[in-house]
Amino acid sequence: MDGTQRTVLITAGPTREFFDPVRFISNPSSGKMGYAIARAAFERGWRVLLVSGPVCLAPPGGCRFFPVITGEEMLKTCEKLFPQCDLLIKAAAVCDFRPKEFLSEKFKKTGQGMSVEFEPVPDILKTLAAKKRAGQIVAGFAAETENVEAYALKKLKEKNLDFIVANRVGAQDSGFEADTNAAIVLGADGSRAEFALAQKAQLGAQLFDYLSSHHGQ
Numbered sequence: 001m002d003g004t005q006r007t008v009l010i011t012a013g014p015t016r017e018f019f020d021p022v023r024f025i026s027n028p029s030s031g032k033m034g035y036a037i038a039r040a041a042f043e044r045g046w047r048v049l050l051v052s053g054p055v056c057l058a059p060p061g062g063c064r065f066f067p068v069i070t071g072e073e074m075l076k077t078c079e080k081l082f083p084q085c086d087l088l089i090k091a092a093a094v095c096d097f098r099p100k101e102f103l104s105e106k107f108k109k110t111g112q113g114m115s116v117e118f119e120p121v122p123d124i125l126k127t128l129a130a131k132k133r134a135g136q137i138v139a140g141f142a143a144e145t146e147n148v149e150a151y152a153l154k155k156l157k158e159k160n161l162d163f164i165v166a167n168r169v170g171a172q173d174s175g176f177e178a179d180t181n182a183a184i185v186l187g188a189d190g191s192r193a194e195f196a197l198a199q200k201a202q203l204g205a206q207l208f209d210y211l212s213s214h215h216g217q
Contacts, residue, residue, distance in 0.1 A: 006215065008046050008208075009085035010038045011078065011124070013053035015071045017098035019116065020107050027093050028176040031055035033141075034091035036204025038063050044208070049081050053092060071095055071121035082128050086215055088138045089208070090125050091165075093176070097121060126159040139163040139185075139211050143176070149184060156186055163187050163211060185210060 012034020016024040031052060038050045039060040048063040051074055059065040066081070068074045071094045082088065097118040107114070129138045140161050142152035145168065152166035167183045169176050182197040185207070195206055
C-alpha cells in the first residue's frame, strides 16, 4: 500500500417499483448484509460510499450515504460514483422488473382483478462492470433458492464480474431479513471461498476482508 485511502462503493437494501403513487413491488431485503460490509470497510480505513434502498437501519457512521428508492435512481447514483471507487460491492437486491405503465393517480378498487405488464429494470451490475477500468474490482451478489453455485457462476460470467457472492435465500437462518447468513465467493480466476453461517456483522467483515485483499493484485 502507498498510504492513499482507497474507496469502496457499496449498494444495499431493496429497490421499489411503483404501480401508482401508493403501491409498489419490492422484495424482503433488510439491507443488513450491505450495511455490515460498509461498517467493516470504514473500520478498516476505507472511504465508503453507501447507496441504499429503503431500509429500517441507520447508516453506519463515517460513510457517505446516498438514499435511493427505484432501480433507475440506484443506477444513476452509482454511475456518478463508480469512477471514484477502487472496489464495488453490489449487495443490493434490485427489483428486476417494473410496471410498464405508472398511474399518476391512485388506482381504485373495482372488485375485479388487475392485469399489469412489466418491463426489465436496467441491469446496474452489468452496466457498471462494462465500464470498469484496470485495477477496479467489481463484486456482485447472487441470491438464489436452488442451484446456487451454478446460477452464481453464470451471473459471474455474463456480467463480466471479478467476484460473485452466492447465498441461498428462503431459509429461516439465511438470506433476506435474517440476522445470519452463509456465502460462497466465486472468482473469475476460478477461485472459490466458502464462509460458514455467521451473524451478518461477522460475515460482512469476512467478506470485505476477502474481497478487498485482491485489490492491487
